Amino acid sequence: MSLSSQPLVGVVMGSRSDFETMEHALKVLQELNVPYEVRVLSAHRTPHLLSSYAQSARGRGLRAIIAGAGGAAHLPGMLASFTTLPVLGVPVQSKAMSGLDSLYSIVQMPGGIPVATFAIGRAGATNAGIFAASLLSSEFPEIRESLDSYRQRLTQAVLDDPYFEGHPQA
Amino acid sequence: MSLSSQPLVGVVMGSRSDFETMEHALKVLQELNVPYEVRVLSAHRTPHLLSSYAQSARGRGLRAIIAGAGGAAHLPGMLASFTTLPVLGVPVQSKAMSGLDSLYSIVQMPGGIPVATFAIGRAGATNAGIFAASLLSSEFPEIRESLDSYRQRLTQAVLDDPYFEGHPQA
Amino acid sequence: MSLSSQPLVGVVMGSRSDFETMEHALKVLQELNVPYEVRVLSAHRTPHLLSSYAQSARGRGLRAIIAGAGGAAHLPGMLASFTTLPVLGVPVQSKAMSGLDSLYSIVQMPGGIPVATFAIGRAGATNAGIFAASLLSSEFPEIRESLDSYRQRLTQAVLDDPYFEGHPQA
Amino acid sequence: MSLSSQPLVGVVMGSRSDFETMEHALKVLQELNVPYEVRVLSAHRTPHLLSSYAQSARGRGLRAIIAGAGGAAHLPGMLASFTTLPVLGVPVQSKAMSGLDSLYSIVQMPGGIPVATFAIGRAGATNAGIFAASLLSSEFPEIRESLDSYRQRLTQAVLDDPYFEGHPQA
Amino acid sequence: MSLSSQPLVGVVMGSRSDFETMEHALKVLQELNVPYEVRVLSAHRTPHLLSSYAQSARGRGLRAIIAGAGGAAHLPGMLASFTTLPVLGVPVQSKAMSGLDSLYSIVQMPGGIPVATFAIGRAGATNAGIFAASLLSSEFPEIRESLDSYRQRLTQAVLDDPYFEGHPQA
């Protein structure tokens, strides 16, 4: 299957203040050539929109939804309760609990309704983006190639490190 | 205002396995003469029912909803997002995390949508029931009297303790 | 019942340093047209005042007490032991433990004496204020209307977000 | 694309003692008609096998790998470092730390190498299985149908609950 | 100063269920010849008794109060707010949080009102008893002697261990 500009991944976040974290998902999706769309959607302030977004997602051609939220983070789990598309959750780092509340609220879903959870904060947002590419990689050869190049660049960055060849003292 | 048999408090729980905890809310509501109804409602498995239950609650005469759930416990918070009635959350003790996941998922709600949270497990279920009576006590003199008697029985139980008068050694 | 300027909610805090957190409760009470009073009351430094405040609260017309405290936070629980009015506890973020000590000291009350607990810090103070309005909303139609408008403004703020209509890349 | 008996999902576990947890992934994969294979593979005791398993996985037709491990759980992350297939991690409940060590060792992957993480223990194993079906559901209509039926059965189980129609007291 | 049968230490506990823990304080006080009295006193269920007990304690000849409580444990801190006698707190092991809630509620007292805190559970109760003897040991030579003998017995028990002289393999 070949890629069009039709979004394959929806990226949603509970509030604009989560953007600083979630933009790392957007960056890596762009780098990996995965078409996406972005929405601010709040489980608590816009519950009706949440349900219509999730219910229409598959019909609109989305293959996965990435959702970032903090605190008692219900956005990823509630999206997953309204769709059988893969939902990827990113725990945003919270003020008092450093994101431990976000992590537990997302990862500890009861058996039956899964949310794939990633690390707290920026690393998690980046990895949710890469994982979205990864779950599209069998079907879309272009994404698989982007993913392979991305991985090679990661490896090369380590090999190019001046410390790789050793240290003056050694 | 005087009491009829019309339920004033809705008690909902995420799964039948939460009943062992939540029956302590039912017991104390009965003891305090607060009329209530009980439902099993799952945020994740029956999201549509959750929203219709919460949206119709005030119209049906409910004054408060008590919701117990465990793990990534979204039930209390999602009820609160669909109604402006007081929602009281009871974190059910979970297996791996002993209810810490349940507590954080319920108490750490973002500013704007409150859930009044009680202790993990049985003590929390009992206290949610008493608190429901407490928030009805200004309007319903009978409930206030029940509450006063309940408090006196608690105090008397301590005073009646044989250790109250001291210990043989002393 | 219609509103007068008679305070319906007492807002107390363990120390002046808690004001930075608790003013968010005051702001939202004002926004929701709930008349309130404010006091500094320390469970540990002014225990006699605490007991007289709590014991006279119902007689003076209060319908609920919001209490914020940090560390080994005994203020909300001790108020609840001297009154059967609803007591709402706000865990103030502490220095070493980021408010986890405050949260546990408030939420883990034994069965019999409930304290309705909210999130650590600012979000919890705001939500305690909204919850106080919520428990008055059946009796006071004006407060119910304020609450409905407040909720609509929360929702609208999300809908007005420029990201709601989508993202240039999508 | 239609299903053959060719495994699409590899389920690996760090030790036979993890089977009690991981069999819940196998059960749900079977229920959802997703062909799978099972291996015991230890990151620490059989590191060479881990790398050859991960490196050959895509070529052998696998679309995803589910890996369960406990304690300092390195199996999911190391599989992810040798393949760009989606890797799904299940934290097995450990003795001293109840799986918190397993959870942190799996979910807190650095940016670049993602592991999709699920709840500690049985719920996580079940959800990893469902999620695997979910990421195959766009390409394989039979799996999507299985997934839809599974979700309906979950919902129906709540609706069939005798408490759904209410409680004698209400 | 010589010892009479007049109690020097008050041992109080929040509920009879704490006795299993607190009896270890009683045992060691007896072993160290420290006269004591025992009371069940609840911060939440008998707040008036708590204040009168604490306020009369010094006048009745007590030199220290040992208080055991669990969960949101307010008993030791509230005793300390009503007396300037040394208050020794024992966190009783709770069900959901294994006593972490008890520990934080007791030890994290704000500057100004101290509670000397000991380990969670049995070890803490024993040590509170020994510490009470210790703070009386400068004034009461008999207690100091008891304390010295107790310490020697502890040491001797290690020296008498058959492993002390080594292990067959060594």
Next chain:
Amino acid sequence: MSLSSQPLVGVVMGSRSDFETMEHALKVLQELNVPYEVRVLSAHRTPHLLSSYAQSARGRGLRAIIAGAGGAAHLPGMLASFTTLPVLGVPVQSKAMSGLDSLYSIVQMPGGIPVATFAIGRAGATNAGIFAASLLSSEFPEIRESLDSYRQRLTQAVLDDPYFEGHPQA
């Protein structure tokens, strides 16, 4: 007994970097007229000095030792193993664990060797100083009077708060 300038309390700390915390113990001892001495003593870097300091403490007239330390804080417990004087432990706030490591290393002493533990950081240092005064207050009337005045100043500071008389809005 009347006070001379002879130190009654030894204040020791594991390293000079702990001074910022421990000076709050010194300040309050001075304010309460308790004569004290100060030493830097490291359990790990000067173990011989630690043992000689603790063993000579009672003979030199000390009535209690306050010890502050951070991380794997062994100083208070090791002092307690070399003397039967009361040892008061102050957990210093550490960098990575915010003093949780310090707290657990001090408070979780095994049955037999007690360390009276106070809050993490400044509040704990202040309270250790007050507690030292408190354990001397039965024997030294001057200290008891200082303690009573100190407590009254604490109470008055709350009563003098402009919020005590209420708030413009109320």
Next chain:
Amino acid sequence: MSLSSQPLVGVVMGSRSDFETMEHALKVLQELNVPYEVRVLSAHRTPHLLSSYAQSARGRGLRAIIAGAGGAAHLPGMLASFTTLPVLGVPVQSKAMSGLDSLYSIVQMPGGIPVATFAIGRAGATNAGIFAASLLSSEFPEIRESLDSYRQRLTQAVLDDPYFEGHPQA
């Protein structure tokens, strides 16, 4: 260098109750042909013996000390403060805190005095024994050979697992 029956490793434990954990260190030392000795030594109850044991250890030919302790575990760190031999610490699983207190008290040593720390409980005891063999393996070829065989047996146990060849369903 060749092995005699002279102990190269001292295994000490804070109390006989730690034996159930520490015997796993003894078993693996025996299996790896490392001569050892065993002692019960308490940091708190026998501090003088601790210091003389540690100070004489190198002179008696020991190359490393393995120390297991629980709660506020000071034994490994205090041994390390009296010797420059490698000290290996095993956190014994405690009752209330499941060994988290033991772990933090051992691993969070300040810069200058190292303790090599292993996992909580049985796995940690086994690994401390293997690590002791490992640090002797460059000097003693027999131990290196034992270690190589041990590692091969670990690997072979995985390869021999019936699941290694796959699962009936696959």
Next chain:
Amino acid sequence: MSLSSQPLVGVVMGSRSDFETMEHALKVLQELNVPYEVRVLSAHRTPHLLSSYAQSARGRGLRAIIAGAGGAAHLPGMLASFTTLPVLGVPVQSKAMSGLDSLYSIVQMPGGIPVATFAIGRAGATNAGIFAASLLSSEFPEIRESLDSYRQRLTQAVLDDPYFEGHPQA
């Protein structure tokens, strides 16, 4: 055996950002005259290099490997799975979890494959360096002497502290 410039210790780190922590290991190795080499090696980005580095380490004359990593830190454990040399792990302080994730991922290794773990951050890096010297100290008298001098300097720094001789007030 006498020292040449041939590296005896390999210091590896998961990323250049770990250098700020790991340079404290390098500094103390230099101070203790232990020849070492430095490499950046990532478990996740360069898994093949990791395995070849670990497998060749003993043959190249290394006696121990120090590995620092953060988050889901797999580097020390995976090195240990490819060699029977002693592996020393340093948990690097992470952003959201302050290094608790790093600590648990390193210390909680399953029985069979040991990693000697040190404190989170700078203290741990310093101590891993000292410990490496310590395990070489029986074989290399020069290193033992360096280690003895280092320990004496630590002790002397405490003795030279102006507070050692007491405090003006005392």
